[in-house]
Each structure stands twice: as structure tokens, then as C-alpha cells.
Amino acid sequence: xxxxxxxxxxxxxxxxxxxxxxxxxxxxxxxxxxxxxxxxxxxxxxxxxxxxxxxxxxxxxxxxxxxxxxxxxxxxxxxxxxxxxxxxxxxxxxxxxxxxxxxxxxxxxxxxxxxxxxxxxxxxxxxxxxxxxxxxxxxxxxxxxxxxxxxxxxxxxxxxxxxxxxxxxxxxxxxxxxxxxxxxxxxxxx
Amino acid sequence: xxxxxxxxxxxxxxxxxxxxxxxxxxxxxxxxxxxxxxxxxxxxxxxxxxxxxxxxxxxxxxxxxxxxxxxxxxxxxxxxxxxxxxxxxxxxxxxxxxxxxxxxxxxxxxxxxxxxxxxxxxxxxxxxxxxxxxxxxxxxxxxxxxxxxxxxxxxxxxxxxxxxxxxxxxxxxxxxxxxxxxxxxxxxxx
Amino acid sequence: xxxxxxxxxxxxxxxxxxxxxxxxxxxxxxxxxxxxxxxxxxxxxxxxxxxxxxxxxxxxxxxxxxxxxxxxxxxxxxxxxxxxxxxxxxxxxxxxxxxxxxxxxxxxxxxxxxxxxxxxxxxxxxxxxxxxxxxxxxxxxxxxxxxxxxxxxxxxxxxxxxxxxxxxxxxxxxxxxxxxxxxxxxxxxx
Amino acid sequence: xxxxxxxxxxxxxxxxxxxxxxxxxxxxxxxxxxxxxxxxxxxxxxxxxxxxxxxxxxxxxxxxxxxxxxxxxxxxxxxxxxxxxxxxxxxxxxxxxxxxxxxxxxxxxxxxxxxxxxxxxxxxxxxxxxxxxxxxxxxxxxxxxxxxxxxxxxxxxxxxxxxxxxxxxxxxxxxxxxxxxxxxxxxxxx
DNA sequence: CAATAAGCGAGACGGTACGTCTCGTCTTGCT
DNA sequence: AGCAAGACGAGACGTACCGTCTCGCTTATTG
Numbered sequence: 112x113x114x115x116x117x118x119x120x121x122x123x124x125x126x127x128x129x130x131x132x133x134x135x136x137x138x139x140x141x142x143x144x145x146x147x148x149x150x151x152x153x154x155x156x157x158x159x160x161x162x163x164x165x166x167x168x169x170x171x172x173x174x175x176x177x178x179x180x181x182x183x184x185x186x187x188x189x190x191x192x193x194x195x196x197x198x199x200x201x202x203x204x205x206x207x208x209x210x211x212x213x214x215x216x217x218x219x220x221x222x223x224x225x226x227x228x229x230x231x232x233x234x235x236x237x238x239x240x241x242x243x244x245x246x247x248x249x250x251x252x253x254x255x256x257x258x259x260x261x262x263x264x265x266x267x268x269x270x271x272x273x274x275x276x277x278x279x280x281x282x283x284x285x286x287x288x289x290x291x292x293x294x295x296x297x298x299x300x301x
Numbered sequence: 302x303x304x305x306x307x308x309x310x311x312x313x314x315x316x317x318x319x320x321x322x323x324x325x326x327x328x329x330x331x332x333x334x335x336x337x338x339x340x341x342x343x344x345x346x347x348x349x350x351x352x353x354x355x356x357x358x359x360x361x362x363x364x365x366x367x368x369x370x371x372x373x374x375x376x377x378x379x380x381x382x383x384x385x386x387x388x389x390x391x392x393x394x395x396x397x398x399x400x401x402x403x404x405x406x407x408x409x410x411x412x413x414x415x416x417x418x419x420x421x422x423x424x425x426x427x428x429x430x431x432x433x434x435x436x437x438x439x440x441x442x443x444x445x446x447x448x449x450x451x452x453x454x455x456x457x458x459x460x461x462x463x464x465x466x467x468x469x470x471x472x473x474x475x476x477x478x479x480x481x482x483x484x485x486x487x488x489x490x491x
Numbered sequence: 492x493x494x495x496x497x498x499x500x501x502x503x504x505x506x507x508x509x510x511x512x513x514x515x516x517x518x519x520x521x522x523x524x525x526x527x528x529x530x531x532x533x534x535x536x537x538x539x540x541x542x543x544x545x546x547x548x549x550x551x552x553x554x555x556x557x558x559x560x561x562x563x564x565x566x567x568x569x570x571x572x573x574x575x576x577x578x579x580x581x582x583x584x585x586x587x588x589x590x591x592x593x594x595x596x597x598x599x600x601x602x603x604x605x606x607x608x609x610x611x612x613x614x615x616x617x618x619x620x621x622x623x624x625x626x627x628x629x630x631x632x633x634x635x636x637x638x639x640x641x642x643x644x645x646x647x648x649x650x651x652x653x654x655x656x657x658x659x660x661x662x663x664x665x666x667x668x669x670x671x672x673x674x675x676x677x678x679x680x681x
Numbered sequence: 682x683x684x685x686x687x688x689x690x691x692x693x694x695x696x697x698x699x700x701x702x703x704x705x706x707x708x709x710x711x712x713x714x715x716x717x718x719x720x721x722x723x724x725x726x727x728x729x730x731x732x733x734x735x736x737x738x739x740x741x742x743x744x745x746x747x748x749x750x751x752x753x754x755x756x757x758x759x760x761x762x763x764x765x766x767x768x769x770x771x772x773x774x775x776x777x778x779x780x781x782x783x784x785x786x787x788x789x790x791x792x793x794x795x796x797x798x799x800x801x802x803x804x805x806x807x808x809x810x811x812x813x814x815x816x817x818x819x820x821x822x823x824x825x826x827x828x829x830x831x832x833x834x835x836x837x838x839x840x841x842x843x844x845x846x847x848x849x850x851x852x853x854x855x856x857x858x859x860x861x862x863x864x865x866x867x868x869x870x871x
Numbered sequence: 872c873a874a875t876a877a878g879c880g881a882g883a884c885g886g887t888a889c890g891t892c893t894c895g896t897c898t899t900g901c902t
Numbered sequence: 903a904g905c906a907a908g909a910c911g912a913g914a915c916g917t918a919c920c921g922t923c924t925c926g927c928t929t930a931t932t933g
Contacts, residue, residue, distance in 0.1 A: 116881075116882090116926095117879090117880060117881050117882080117925065117926055117927065118880075118881040118882040118883070118924080118925055118926080119881085119882060119883050119884080119923075119924045119925050119926095120883085120924090120925070121883075122883070122884070122924095125883090125884075125885095143417060146913090146914060146915090147914075147915075147916085148913085148914060148915085149914095151885090155885080156884085156885070156886095157884065157885040157886055157887090158885095158886090158915090158916080158917095159883095159884085159885085159886085159916095159917085159918090160883075160884060160885075162916070162917085163883075163884090219416040219417070220416070222412060222413075222416045222470065223412075223413050223416040223417055225470040225471075226409040226410070226412045226413040226416065226470060227333060227409070227413060229472050232470045232471050232472045233471060233472050235470070235471065236467075236470070236471030236472070236473065240467065240471070241471070262486070263482040263483075263485070263486060265482075266464065266479065266482045266483045266485075266486045267486055269463070269464040269467050269468065269483070270460035270461075270463060270464050270483065270486055270487055271460070272463070272467055273459070273460060273462070273463020273464040273465070273466055273467040274456070274459040274460050274463040275463070276463055276466060276467065277426075277430065277459050277462060277463040277466065278459065280412065280415040280416060280422045280425065280426070281415075281422055281423060281425065281426030281430070281431070282419050282422050282423050282426070283426065289456065292453040292455075292456045293453075293456045293459070293460065295453070295456075296452070296453060296456045296457055296460055296487060296489075297460055297486060297487065299486070299489045310903090310904080311904080312904070312905070315904090315905075315906095336892085336893060336894085337893080337894070337895080338892090338893065338894085339893095341906090341907095345906075346905080346906070346907095347905060347906045347907060347908080348894095348895080348896090348906095348907090348908085349895095349896080349897085349904095349905080349906085349907095350904080350905060350906075352895065352896080353904085353905090496876075496877070496930095496931080497874095497875060497876050497877070497930065497931040497932060498875080498876045498877030498878065498929075498930060498931075499876090499877060499878050499879080499928075499929045499930050499931095500877085500878080500929095500930075501878075502878065502879070505878090505879075505880095523797055526918080526919060526920090527919075527920075527921085528918085528919060528920085529919095531880090531881095535880075536879080536880070536881095537879060537880045537881055537882080538880095538881090538882085538920095538921080538922095539878095539879080539880085539881090539921095539922080539923085540878075540879060540880075542921070542922085543878080543879090599796040599797070600796070602792060602793075602796045602850065603792075603793050603796040603797060605850040605851075606789040606790070606792045606793040606796065606850060607713060607789070607793060609852050612850045612851050612852050613851060613852050615850065615851065616847075616850070616851030616852070616853065620847065620851070621851070642866070643862040643863075643865070643866060645862075646844065646859065646862045646863045646865075646866045647866050649843070649844040649847050649848065649863070650840035650841070650843060650844050650863065650866055650867055651840075652843070652847055653839070653840065653842070653843020653844040653845070653846055653847040654836065654839040654840050654843040655843070656843055656846060656847065657806075657810065657839050657842060657843040657846065658839065660792065660795040660796060660802045660805065660806070661795075661802050661803060661805065661806030661810070661811070662799050662802045662803050662806070663806065669836065672833040672835075672836045673833075673836045673839070673840065675833070675836075676832070676833060676836045676837055676840055676867060676869070677840055677866060677867065679866075679869045686907075686908085687899065687900055687901065687905095687906060687907045687908080688898080688899060688900080688906075688907035688908035688909070689897075689898040689899050689900095689907085689908060689909050689910080690898085690899070690908095690909085691909075692898090692909065692910070695909085695910075695911095716887085716888060716889085717888075717889075717890080718887085718888060718889080719888095721911090725911075726910085726911070727910065727911045727912055727913085728889090728890080728891090728911095728912095728913095729890090729891080729892085729909095729910080729911085729912090730909075730910060730911075732890065732891085733909075733910090
């Protein structure tokens with residue numbers, strides 16, 4: 112005597128099509144101009160099928176993040192043995208992304224999505240800075256003694272990424288000197 | 302033969318009413334649920350009068366910022382002579398603001414506004430971290446020798462505020478220990 | 492070698508539950524707001540079980556009629572020996588039904604159902620005026636000589652019921668004088 | 682000091698376009714398949730412009746009736762001097778209309794619209810039988826003595842039209858003999 | 872007495888239309 | 903000319919049902 116619920120199960124193809132449609136439209140137009148009707152149309156799906164499984168645009172985008180459909184994997188810092196240099200490269204790469212309007216829009220769309228939806232915020236937090244490759248790189252450096260062992264890595268990560276986001280929101284161009292100064296402040300090494 | 306147009310000139314009362322209506326609705330409902338229609342109604346104004354002088358909702362909110370109608374001045378750090386303690390108080394005050402849903406929404410609404418509109422972003426940058434009371438406080442500390450004279454204050458400011466915003470976006474509660482660790486990382490004092 | 496398929500046969504309980512659910516919802520909300528989903532839910536039935544046996548909402552309502560689940564039997568004219576008086580009573584009773592909103596909706600729902608579905612129309616015709624108790628009453632009167640033997644009863648019936656329906660559609664209140672004039676016109680007696 | 686309301690007045694072109702779109706779609710597809718979206722599209726109008734002025738599809742169709750955009754004027758009885766013959770021709774013409782599916786649908790759509798909307802019902806009543814050309818024809822006959830002067834014309838009209846509608850709802854074909862019998866019953870002449 | 876095939880409840884699916892909301896523009900008449 | 907009021911075309915929102923389809927039972931007949 113099971114807990115059995117009769118009836119059809121969720122259609123995985125539809126789920127995938129919706130997530131992919133949402134992700135591609137997100138990258139094309141950004142969060143604000145992302146519409147449920149557009150997603151449904153591109154996914155060849157009824158709108159109701161979206162609303163059946165996600166309560167809002169934000170929820171849907173949050174799932175896209177979880178599935179890795181939105182964020183480029185170029186955000187992994189290099190690992191040459193010199194943290195300071197690796198992080199400088201990483202930061203400049205990110206700032207580079209923000210130069211062209213695609214990347215600029217992507218980051219700001221993510222921020223807007225996170226600002227508008229708690230779930231997106233939390234998931235973004237997990238995938239971007241709480242359990243990120245950045246933290247991994249920092250931990251590796253701490254273990255080799257390159258960084259002080261008692262450096263609180265989450266706060267370092269937050270300070271770095273926070274500064275990046277702030278510059279992006281403020282539409283401030285990033286020069287190598289600024290990157291250098293930021294690293295000096297946060298890593299405490301000259 | 303003057304350059305002067307005929308007809309009435311801009312109605313200052315209308316301008317003020319619109320800015321105040323926008324600011325109050327912004328604080329009540331946040332950026333997303335702020336509508337041009339609602340602003341016009343509360344300001345007893347025609348919508349066209351808004352569109353005549355501001356190109357978008359974002360522009361309007363940016364002006365509200367400039368006029369100091371939106372951000373509470375509670376964000377000025379105290380000045381007791383102990384930077385570390387002052388900043389700790391300041392950070393905890395901000396995190397406190399983010400606890401209740403009003404302040405939570407306010408910050409995230411500002412972030413969303415900045416993400417969606419370049420002008421808002423730049424103006425927010427100027428009033429919040431580039432020329433802010435935070436920088437003032439840091440400069441004072443640098444002058445008294447409390448902080449190293451060569452500490453790059455803009456980067457310190459960015460790292461601190463950036464971390465705050467990141468925690469807000471990630472819906473992360475802030476505890477005193479985290480504040481302490483953050484200050485340790487950024488100010489480089491234990 | 493029988494023609495009999497294997498497998499279970501039609502579930503009579505389900506059939507009954509569906510008809511009853513349809514009839515009760517019809518009386519509660521009228522034809523327009525009658526939904527297949529609502530019927531299925533009230534009958535604890537899958538929608539497919541309805542569609543398996545009826546092609547449309549109209550078909551289903553038509554069957555409800557046939558089973559006598561919808562029309563009250565209060566529509567039988569009295570039989571006191573005085574046709575004119577009996578029909579007057581009958582007409583006023585019907586007009587009375589139409590006064591309160593339940594009966595008003597019922598008749599108009601029937602009309603709407605008939606207008607939208609040929610089968611409903613034909614079945615309604617049979618149960619309401621072609622082989623109705625009204626015709627019975629008229630025939631009895633014709634046999635006793637109260638009415639002319641050559642009076643074409645179907646046309647009399649149509650004229651009377653048609654007038655009733657017209658008044659209902661036109662939202663015209665019915666007064667006893669109007670009933671009297673109608674009977675004068677149709678029965679040809681003063 | 683007037684009751685003046687500033688702002689633009691109703692756009693007559695839009696009003697006309699909407700009524701014409703509704704009327705044409707009504708004749709093409711009938712009441713049930715008439716959609717607000719279709720009307721808005723054909724009228725090059727926003728849906729809101731329809732809902733601003735009419736509360737429902739029914740209201741809109743009622744106005745189409747008032748404007749004479751829906752009903753063909755073929756419903757005027759001829760006037761040869763012989764009422765009985767004129768009405769026979771008129772009835773047969775109507776029954777003829779009901780033969781082809783366009784007219785069939787039109788009448789039943791009108792009935793459905795009237796059944797579903799009180800306003801449509803009342804307006805249809807006024808334009809179809811309360812102040813109709815049928816009544817005119819009957820009155821003329823009463824004045825020339827062709828019909829008894831005390832014949833209650835509204836009831837005659839109701840009985841005739843009611844019978845027509847009943848046959849239409851019951852999907853009953855009409856033969857000349859039936860028409861004749863109906864006239865005998867209602868006009869009381871042989 | 873299995874195999875098999877239909878009935879059944881539940882409910883997901885692709886759709887259509889709904890009625891509402893807001894946008895940014897346009898129009899009107901007052902000041 | 904500036905303004906308030908507000909109508910307008912546009913189009914996304916989230917909801918309600920439609921009629922079909924798929925699932926995993928259950929159940930009667932038949933080989």
C-alpha cells in the first residue's frame with residue numbers, strides 16, 4: 112500500500128525546454144525584458160506549464176542558475192601558484208566582461224534578479240561566492256602558506272566580489288591600478 | 302529679440318510634488334512596484350508632466366537620490382575617535398536596517414534601480430561611496446594616523462559597501478563576528 | 492465467437508455521479524459557468540471519463556434533461572376542467588418561476604444550451620413542448636369540446652411557450668392581464 | 682464654473698471601429714466564438730479601450746444591435762393589403778433564413794446573447810418585437826379593419842416570434858402548412 | 872487462471888481567451 | 903506654452919478551462 116499518486120509525471124523535456132528558453136532569452140535581453148510569454152513561445156509550451164512549476168520569473172531564473180545555464184564558466188580564477196597575480200588576472204577578466212554590453216547586462220541582470228527575488232539571491236550567493244571557485248583558490252593559497260591561515264576566506268571573497276559589483280553598478284571602468292589597490296586592501300599584502 | 306520662449310515656465314511646485322511622490326512611493330513599495338501612473342496620481346500631476354522632464358522611472362529615482370529624498374542620513378558613520386569601533390557600529394546599523402523588510406526592500410530597490418539605469422548607478426555611486434560620509438570618516442582616521450596614510454580609501458570603501466550589498470542580495474543575516482572579520486580583512490588590523 | 496470485448500464495462504456509478512454533478516452545477520451556476528473540470532471534480536471523476544461518453548458540455552446537459560435531472564416537474568398544468576383558467580394558472584406559475592433569479596437563470600440557461608447545441612435543442616423540444624404535459628392538457632380540452640377539435644395543438648403550444656420564452660429573454664415582467672390577452676389571442680376565446 | 686472634466690473626449694473613430702469589428706465577427710462566427718481579442722485586433726484597438734466603454738461582450742453586442750449593425754433589414758414584413766398572406770411570406774422568409782447555417786447561427790447567437798446578458802435581452806426586445814415593423818404591419822391591418830380592432834398586438838407579435846424562436850431552438854424545419862396553422866391560431870382567421 | 876484489454880482517477884500538457892495593469896504617447900480644454 | 907486629466911494602442915501579466923494525452927491502477931472476459 113504505497114503513497115502512490117496516479118497520473119502522468121512531470122515532462123522532463125518540457126522542463127528542459129523552458130529552462131533553456133529562459134536562459135537564452137535572459138542572455139539576449141536581460142532580466143527586465145525577459146517575459147513569461149516569450150519563454151513559453153520559445154519553449155513551445157503553454158504559459159500554464161511554466162506557472163505550474165515556477166511561481167515567478169525570478170524562481171525560473173534561479174533554477175536556470177542552479178542548472179548552470181546562465182553563468183559562463185570563465186569565472187574560475189587561474190591557479191599558477193601566485194594568488195595575488197591569479198586574482199589580479201581573474202578580476203581583470205571579470206572587469207573585461209563588464210566592458211562589452213553583453214557581460215555588463217548579464218551581471219546587472221543577475222543583480223536585478225537577485226534584488227527582486229530572494230531565491231535568486233540565495234542561489235546566486237551559493238553558486239557565486241559562498242561555495243565558489245574563488246573560495247577554492249583562496250583556500251589553496253591559505254594551505255600553502257601564501258595567505259595567512261587565519262584569513263577569513265568568506266569575508267575576503269565578499270569584499271572582492273562586492274567591490275566588483277559596486278563598480279559595475281556605478282559604471283566605473285576598472286584599471287589595473289585599481290585592481291592592484293583592491294587586492295592590497297583585501298589580501299593585506301603589498 | 303531674445304532667446305526666451307514664450308509661455309509659462311517650468312512649474313517648480315509640480316517638480317517638487319513629483320519628486321516627493323516618487324520618493325514616498327519608492328519607500329513604500331520599492332522600485333519594481335513604483336509606477337509612473339501612481340506617481341502622477343499622488344502628485345496630482347499629469348503623466349505627461351513627468352515625461353516632459355524625466356525620460357524614465359530610473360531618471361526620476363536618480364533625481365530623488367540627488368535631492369536626498371530617498372536615502373536616510375542615518376548612514377553616516379559615528380565619529381568617536383576609534384575608526385574600527387565606529388565602522389563596526391555603522392556596519393551593524395546598516396545590517397540592522399536590512400533586517401526589517403522596509404530597509405531590506407529599500408536597499409534592494411536601489412540596487413535594482415542602479416542595475417536597470419546607468420544614470421541612477423552613477424549618481425548612486427557618487428552619493429553613496431565615492432564622495433560619501435564613509436570616505437570622510439576614513440580620511441579623518443588616516444589623518445590622525447589611526448589608519449595607514451597610504452591606505453587607498455576608495456577601495457576600502459568599495460570593499461566594505463560591496464560586502465554589505467552582497468550580503469543583502471544573498472539574504473545573509475549579519476552577525477557581529479562577521480562584521481568583525483570583515484573589518485579585519487579590509488582595515489588590516491586585528 | 493461473440494462480439495463482446497474484454498475488459499470492464501461502463502461504470503454506472505460514474506455515469507450517475509457525472510449526470511448529477513452536471514445537473515446540480517447547472518442549477519447553481521447556469522450553463523455558461525458550467526465547466527467540465529467542475530463537473531469532474533464534483534463527481535470525483537477524471538475528465539476523460541466524461542469525454543469518453545459525451546462529446547460536449549451540451550450533450551451532457553441534454554442527457555441531464557432526458558433523465559429529468561434538470562427540469563422541475565412543477566411545469567405540469569393543472570386540470571380543473573376549465574382550460575382557460577388552467578393555462579392562466581400555468582402561465583403565471585412559469586412567470587413566477589422567472590421572477591426569482593434561480594428560475595430566471597434556469598430558463599435562460601436552457602435556452603442558451605439549446606441555442607449552442609443542436610442535440611440539446613431537439614431534446615428540449617421533445618420534453619418541453621412537442622410531447623409535453625401542456626399538449627396533453629390541450630388535447631384533453633379538445634376532446635371534451637372545450638376547445639375546437641380542429642385546433643392545431645402543436646402550434647398553440649408553440650405560440651404559448653414561445654411567448655413565455657420571449658418575455659423571459661426580453662426581461663419583461665408578466666402581469667395577469669398580459670397572460671389573459673395572450674390566452675385570448677392563442678385560444679381564440681374571449 | 683462648470684462640471685467640466687478636462688482631458689480628451691471619447692474617440693468616435695475607435696468606437697465605430699470596435700462596433701463594426703464586433704458586428705462583422707459576430708456574423709462570421711456567432712456569439713460564442715466572438716472574442717474580445719479578435720475584436721480589438723480587427724479594430725486596431727487595445728483591449729482596454731473596449732473594456733473602458735463596455736463591460737462585457739454582451740454589452741457590446743447589445744450596442745451593435747442598437748446601431749443596426751447586426752440585424753438584416755430583410756425582417757420587414759411586406760405590405761400588400763392582405764395581412765394573412767404578408768405574414769405568411771414574412772414567416773417563411775424567416776424560416777428560410779434559418780435554413781442556411783448563417784442565419785441559423787445568427788438567430789441562435791442572438792438568443793444566446795440575450796440569454797446571457799440582460800441588456801442585450803431588453804434591447805433585442807425593443808428592436809425586434811416591441812417596436813418592430815411586425816407590430817407596424819399588424820397595426821395597419823387593425824386600422825383597415827382587416828384584423829379586429831381590439832386584437833392585442835403585442836401578444837400577437839410575441840406569439841408569432843416566440844413560435845419562430847422555439848422552432849429554431851428545436852431545430853424543427855418549417856413547412857408552409859405549419860406556418861398556415863400558426864397564423865390561424867394566432868390571428869384567429871381561417 | 873493467466874493474459875489482455877478496456878475503464879477509471881488523476882492530472883500534466885499545449886493552447887486560447889480572459890480581464891487587469893502599466894507603459895509611453897496623444898488630445899483636450901483650462902490657466 | 904505649461905499643465906491636469908485622461909483616452910489611446912500596445913502588450914505582458916497571471917488565471918480559468920478547454921480537449922488530449924499519459925500514467926498506474928483495477929476489473930471483466932477470454933483463450
